Amino acid sequence: MKLYLFDMGSKIYGDCLLAVENDRTILIDGAHPGDWKSSGATPSIPEQLGKVLGSPPFNIDLLVVTHCHSDHIGCLPKLVEDETVTFKRALVADESLGFPTDGEDAAMDATTAKVVAAIVEEPQPHLQGAALDEFLADAVKLPDAYAKMLAKLEDDGTKIVRYRGPGAKTRQLEKEFEDFGLKIIGPTAEHLKICRDALMGVKRAARRATDSLRRKDAAVDAGTIYRTLLEGSDRGADAAADELAEFLDRAGRGAALNDQSIVLALGSQAERCLLTGDMQLAVPEVAGLDVPMHQLLEAIEAGGPYRFAKLPHHASYNGFDEIVLDALKATEAFGISTGRGDPNHPDGDVLKLLKQVSDRYHWARTDLNGRIQISFSDAGIAIGADRGQLNDAAPNSADVVPEENPEGAAPAAPPQLPQLAPQRPLPPGAGAGAAGEPPPGGVEKLIRRSTSDIVEVIARIPHAKTKVTITIEVDPAVVEAAPPRVEPRDTPAPQLRQLPSLLMVTHSERLAFNIGKSEAADILAALKGQQVIVDLARERSAYEAIRREARNASFAGVVIIGGYDVVPSERYDTLPPSLRTSIGASAQNDPDNFIVWSDQGYGDLDGDGLADVPVSRIPDGRTARLVQTALRSSPPTPTADRFGLRNFARPFADGIYSALAGQEAMLTSQAISSADVAAQRLSARLIYLMLHGSDTDGSCFWGETQGGMLEAMTVKNVPEQCGAVVFSGCCWGALTVRTRASVYRTGDPVQVVTPEQSIALSFLAAGASAFVGCTGAHYSPIEGDLNYFGAPMHSAFWKHIAAGRKPAEALFQAKIDYIKGMPHGRSKIEEVAIENKILRQFTCLGLGW
Known part of the structure; x- marks a missing residue:
């Protein structure tokens, strides 16, 4: 099997992949709406398909549309309408989940419709003038264009499966594409419904915010409203009473669509590839989705090991982090699909993480490498690229304006502690289409795995006037799978300063899981000589234990050791019941609905509902050094x-x-x-x-x-x-x-x-x-x-x-x-x-x- 990640050009974001197995093909997503034609030096999607499949029309066995964002549906409606491509089967994002209504009875006029459609897309903070107008027009037309495309496919005889979660239809599709090793991993139906409901909420909020702005200025256009909502540039002085406040400062406004992405695997065990769409595996950013996303990541890990994985969501911070890397630790190579000129994709921290583990993994990225080809042989996995070098951690450069954010005694009852799901440990350190087709023009690196101590790397340089840089770092101890986590001591056990009498609260087992057993043991041993410790691993109730110790000694304060996953914080309503009742729905104008995390309940030493002493917390941040x-x-x-x-x-x-x-x-x-x-x-x-x-x-x-x-x-x-x-x-x-x-x-x-x-x-x-x-x-x-x-x-x-x-x-x-x-x-x-x-x-x- 060969896998291609096509060049996404100069527009930010974008996915379009082609898998080839003998004479059968699968196309996953369709890049940007305008990519049916070339742009500057970037060839069109039909031209890139032609380099692999020959001349159009292209008869493809399976189409996969992972989710309903415009940089994934892209130019597919145009290509289907023109019959540049035809498909025998299709697995597509369900339009009723990806384009739900906002639940309002009143119809939206053209201006509001453009804003609401655009705001659930990936943010486009740099667009101005004609480019912004084109984006807004494409966004509002996307649901209709997608529906027409599906209707034409059905008329042309394509057998379509609208993805609503795993079931009999998806299992039948997997059977039909056994030669590809197709496995549809998720998400579940419940996962999809949570995202649909969140999407409806974002649309309602965007509509109300748009209406608020238009009441202030009836002549304001859709582009100005969009930029205002994106940047938060029109916040009122009294933020609590401002109708925009419930919308501004939300992260990941495209998250509800990203998290609907179909996640699948292709290839035999020797060629296993993971394709993730825009699934936000690291940070879902949708309320109620943490547990389903945790379960999806477990299913992904169980479906491995993978030889290659496309990093989720254009290598955003919310798609890939140390925990996701740990789930994919046996993977040999990664791919990143995104356009040029977006400094947030790939994310700087993701690039830093990849650089830290570059001795064990190789990666290519379409913004710097252009079209990428992944192929397999008994010798190893080969990565071909149109240009540049592999493992390039340089930023995807452009200026960006960050999103603006809002400005603006003792707890009444003991905290209700959140239930904690088990956390994963951090990892260490934080094909051609036609037979005989040459690699696509740049450098190809073949990574050979061997049971001996020899690692062989072969670079094939195209016969052309090309400057190619190859950097090779060889660790003689590298094996196919990453070694288990062995966390060294950050620093010697702490020599404690002189302190007043403090009550230390922690959970020894969870702390050890986060920072290492020996490190946690050393810290607690050093404290035992000077301070009283409440270890929640040995207590039925934190508050009973705290009050028990307070009866036996006098404490100047309480110190919590560990993050919220070690000692939970309280989800605290800052409004007394009478005030909550009086303010009513207006409370939702506060970005937090006046509900915050609070540790003050741990300072209630006598059980009267009032904090008696100060409370501080030493978060561990998953490193012993911090504590x-x-x-x-x-x-x-x-x-x-x-x-x-x-x-x-x-x-x-x-x-x-x-x-x-x-x-x-x-x-x-x-x-x-x-x-x-x-x-x-x-x-x-x-x-x-x-x-x-x-x-x-x-x-x-x-x-x-x-x-x-x-x-x-x-x-x-x-x-x-x-x-x-x-x-x-x-x-x-x-x-x-x-x-x-x-x-x-x-x-x-x-x-x-x-x-x-x-x-x-x-x-x-x-x-x-x-x-x-x-x-x-x-x-x-x-x-x-x-x-x-x-x-x-x-x-x-x-x-x-x-x-x-x-x-x-x-x-x-x-x-x-x-x-x-x-x-x-x-x-x-x-x-x-x-x-x-x-x-x-x-x-x-x-x-x-």
Whole structure:
């Protein structure tokens, strides 16, 4: 069998693959709508098919349409209409699942219809003018074009299976294509229905947001509305009352369609290939889908091992990560399908991960390598490419404007702990169509596997004026499958600093699973000599155990050791029942529905529903180094007194920063970007950040310019050593999992982030004594006296730090001060709700003492 990944040209995203087995063929997806014709130096899809199959019309045995995004349906409607291609069988995404209505009775006019259709597509932040108009027109026409294509196929005699989950029809199709080794892995019917319902919700939200904008300006066009919804550039001052707030700041608006992708395998055991569409295996970004996605990944792993795998979703962060890599650890080579000029696809972290494991895996990518050919022989797997070199981790370069994000005491009852599904350990380190057809013009690398200690790599260079670079790294111990995880000690067991009497809460077995058995044992052994430990692996109830220990001793605070998958956090409603009833449906205008993650319940030492002592959490981030660093006796010595960086649209932060000891000036995001923030400037004793954050990308904080956004700080700016106290007013700045509390469903697994994926955890790994921030969207004052919403909390925290309190104590006392001042002159019910949220969503990460 031979497999081709076609060149996607200069348009971002896109999939089109062709599998050839003897004289039979399977076509998977159809690239972009306009790819029926060539564009510049990029040949059209018919031209690329012709290089393999000869002259059109192309009679193909099976068509697979993985899901209903335009960069996968692409030019298929045009090719079918013109009879450039014909198909005997078709396995297609069900249009009733991929193009559901929004459930509203009123019909949409042309402008609203364009916006709603476009917003569920993959984001197109760079399009302007005629290119944006073309995209909007293609998006709104796509459902009709797809329906007409299926109707014509049926009229022409194609036998169609609309995919609604595995069943008798899919099993029959697998039997008909046994020569290809076809196996349809998923998703399940329930998985598809969850995505359909989420898609309907996104469409309803987009319609309401569009209507809101058009009420303000009846003449606004579809392109302007689309860019506003994509970028969040028209947020109102009172975000809680703004009809756009429920739509803005959502991650992965195309996720509900991506996660409908048909996942299949082709080839015999010696040629097994995994084809994943845009399935977001790493981060589903659809509420309620964590468990089904976990089960799908297990089914994928069980269907292996694979010789080759196409990385999901154009190698996005939500398609591929360490956990997915671990499930595919026996795979020899990967392929990435995407167009040129999109810096997010492949994702930078995915490229970094691939580079880290390049001694064991090879990969090719259509944005740099053009058309890719995968073929197999007894000697190994061969990867042919039109241009460039394999294993190229260079970014897919282009400028990108990030998505804007919103601004804006004790728990009443013990937390209800989420049920945790088992987590996977991290992996180590984090054909031609016609007989005799030559490789497609570039470099071909043959990777031979041998039971001896010899690895043979053969490069075939085309006889042409071509510059080819081949980099070969050989590990003499490499075998066909990746070795089992053996995690070395990050650092020696910590020498603990002198601490007050603290109650340490952890789950020894889950902690050991995350950071290593010996590392966890060393940490707990060091603590036992100085502190009382509640080990939830040996307790029936966390709260009973905490109260039992509190009866026997006095504690200054509670310290949780481990992430949410070790010691669960509470899904906490920040609104008292009466306020929740009064605000009604308007609560949904808050991106979190006023529900956040909270650890305060662990500070209730006497069971009266009130937090008695401060609570801090040392998240493990899947590395022992983070916990060891938090507990060590000598944190790094800062070289500066203070550092401040704020969004230029948040001047209230200047007054707060001025009260911090030191002479260093507050920086503003309009004048400063991440490229200007030298690591040594962040080696300060006190750090204050007031920027935009994201619930799906904690590795970056953003600022504003006049009419735009810029990257203000990333994990790369955090110095290697930093003994600071950090306070952040960024939205979701202290969120250490991929899922907001408001969309979490009991029973779903939680996916924690690592230091490489989180500014907060990067600071802690560098030695910061605490990172204090929000687990939800933050609200800032922007007019009037500027002493409401987040401002009083910020001021009170720094006041108590200046008075000599430790960070965990300072936050605890700041909340008491905040309660005394509520609602800080605010009178609207939405504003009172915001004040309640501010009170409860700030948390202390790190030891905090």
